[in-house]
Amino acid sequence: xxxVVESGGGLxxxxxxxxxxxxxxxxxxxxxxxxxxxxxxxxQRELVAAISSVGNTNYAESVKGRFTxxxxxxxxxxxxxxxxxxxxxxxxxxxxAVVNGYIYWGQGTQVTVSS
Numbered sequence: 682x683x684x685v686v687e688s689g690g691g692l693x694x695x696x697x698x699x700x701x702x703x704x705x706x707x708x709x710x711x712x713x714x715x716x717x718x719x720x721x722x723x724x725q726r727e728l729v730a731a732i733s734s735v736g737n738t739n740y741a742e743s744v745k746g747r748f749t750x751x752x753x754x755x756x757x758x759x760x761x762x763x764x765x766x767x768x769x770x771x772x773x774x775x776x777x778a779v780v781n782g783y784i785y786w787g788q789g790t791q792v793t794v795s796s
Contacts, residue, residue, distance in 0.1 A: 683707040683785050687776045690790030693766055697794070701761040703776030703787055713779040715752055715759035719772035719792075726775065730761060744770075766794045 689701040705712060716731030716739075730750035731739045738750055747766075752759040759776065771794050776787035 683709060683778075683780045683783075685776055685778050685780075685785045685787040687774065687787040687790040690774060690792045692793045692795065695766060695768055695794055695796050697766050698762070698764045699766065699792060701763070701774055701776075701790060701792075703759045703761075703778070705757040705778045705780055705785070708781075709757060710781050712754070712757060713782075715776070715778045717750065717759070717761045718775045718777055719770075720775065720789075721772045729774070731777075732759060763792070766792075768794045768796045770794050 684707050685705050687701060687703045693699050714731055714733050717729040718726045719729050720726040729741050729744055730748055732750045732752050747764050749762040772792060773789040774792050775789045778785050
């Protein structure tokens with residue numbers, strides 16, 4: 682069994698920063714890509730940032746220059762450093778990990794940015 686657990690969400694004022702973490706655990710042989718997605722009510726889940734096993738990154742246009750994704754392969758953990766947060770970044774943020782060839786999602790963590 683594999684578990685993917687996020688942490689680090691919360692309430693922050695516009696212009697502030699938050700750091701999200703996501704750790705995969707369990708029977709892990711390999712982890713390919715890891716990434717962060719977000720979703721607001723009535724909208725589809727969208728990619729925020731992703732990182733490959735060798736560190737190649739991909740960002741949504743709306744977060745480029747403000748968010749940074751990184752990973753620690755020894756800890757099976759991916760991070761999302763979010764700076765200069767805006768009210769429109771408010772969403773539930775989900776971690777996605779491709780583990781042993783299968784896709785796993787975390788339970789989500791709420792990020793709320795007040796104006």
